[in-house]
Amino acid sequence: MSDPEILDCRGLRCPLPVIELARRLPELPVGAVLRVLADDPAAAVDIPAWCRMRGQEYVGANGSGYDVRRLI
Template identity: 75%
Template sequence: MTAPETPAPDAVLDCLGQRCPLPVIALARRLPSLPVGGVIRVLADDPAAAVDIPAWCRMRGQEFLGATAGPGYDVRRSR
């Protein structure tokens, strides 16, 4: 899953040490501040984030780009 070659995101959200659902809530609050097409990286070490961030993207029609080192999760604002 780790992709060290991932291009730099437009914003980074540090949710390390936070338990779910907090990283997902932080993502939902922050993403609208990015322009459509912008990419945010959520740094989250709660194991549930690996499940819940892609699931949130699916429920909200946003684009989940994948997991990165960090551990992080890249999301593109698509609407």
């Protein structure tokens, strides 16, 4: 698998990382993985919750990044 796209949201406070994720993910092809770099502690809760609400796949946390796969 190729390296995931990186979305750097470090320094952004919630809900901004989730908003940036919602903007960027639809620009990627279905099946692609986006790695969101975020240091706001709320991102660890809100990114998986967003995936659940939007029917996207939360792949997991990877270092300071959260991997999301576009399903729809």
